[in-house]
Amino acid sequence: MQRVQAEATDHAPWLSFIGRRFLSFEAELVVHLPQLRRYARALTGDRAWADDLVQDATERALGRAKAFRAGTNLRAWLFTIMRNLYIDQLRGRRDIAVDDETAPWRQMAAPTGEVDGLVLRDVQRALYLLPAEQREVMLLVCVEEMTYQEASVVLNVPAGTVMSRLSRAREHMRVLLGEEPGHNKPSSLKVVSRL
């Protein structure tokens, strides 16, 4: 599956037509807001928390607009700001977020139906059973369709780490979904119990 690098132009083709340099920073930022919110909701599994995150991140971005170097990746810059806020807030919320029965994501609307043989409800559950570290890389690359390089900027790790972490996340999710791994890996079920 070949993927094109997702940029602002994917979401608003007219941007490239007019030319980015004629657009204000704010206008460009607004283009990324829906994506920013989707990521925030997916990451936190909590609507209210996500809306606060987007609010805080946008505010901070607008306040630091001068720190953004024109011509660099605005999306990655915005996601980085929001991710840092998330990490800060996660430390404060950890104690309430881990409780399985009252985890915020359980308050989200339960998805119905299945895609490619996977029941969405199971996928949702598995996603929030992943460690935050694996969840974020999976969401950035698989949902936000970032390149490894872009994700490495957001997560502040080398691209190689993005690759290995994502691979682990996918295997982890496979196990959580109860699939028999394609490779001879009898140890994988034991691994789950260790986590």
Add this chain to the structure above:
Amino acid sequence: MTNQTHPDEGHELQALSAYVDGELPAAERAAVAERIASDTASAATVRAYEAQDNALRALFAGNSEPQVVVMRPRARQRYLMAACWLVVGVACGYLLHMLLPALAEDRPQFAQRADIAYAVYAPEQRHAVEVAASQQDHLVTWLSKRLNRTLTIPSLTEYGFQLVGGRLLPGEDGPAAQFMYQNADGERLTLYMAIVTRSQSKIKMLRDGPRTTYYWATDRVGYALSGQIGEAKLQAIAYDTCRELGGDPKEW
């Protein structure tokens, strides 16, 4: 969990994962594609990863509500704004302080003094004036000398008012003169004159209880006509008097 998997297997899985994401260099990509074609397990892994991707995308698709972002002023901006408001407040206070005397000046002291003088002396029966109209020449000379201006006593006989006489009064910045008139019904008017610093060609009105005063100033002499005979009538007399005393009707 990969800690337990064989290093080669971990590397293999990473290659498959990167293959799904289109992140492999061309050469490696071709090799992996070849392996997927021949190895059913690898093919199953790729299918599983792609299914995960599609499921995740389906899970978070369709968030189309508008995002509302509120710009709250930051702490530093709040302090700046508070400082600005403080400056504005001080400026307003200072301006008001400067303006208040000017506003008060808008209603000249001489008009108010004339009004009070009318209230005091108009009801007076035996001592309404110091010098009676019978000594009009003396009255004019005397008061002209004290005010250091050549005063003219206008005649209001056409309105039925006869001069009763006049008196010297303390004004704001020196002496002032008051001339009293009376008609057949015993109604009284006073014409007050005082030296002022600012001329005021427009005739203005001051009302205090039942009393009305029309006042103006020409050639640095302030005039105030006070009475209780109704505004319209008094105004007509004031206009005539103003004209007679050298005021310019065009400027009213």
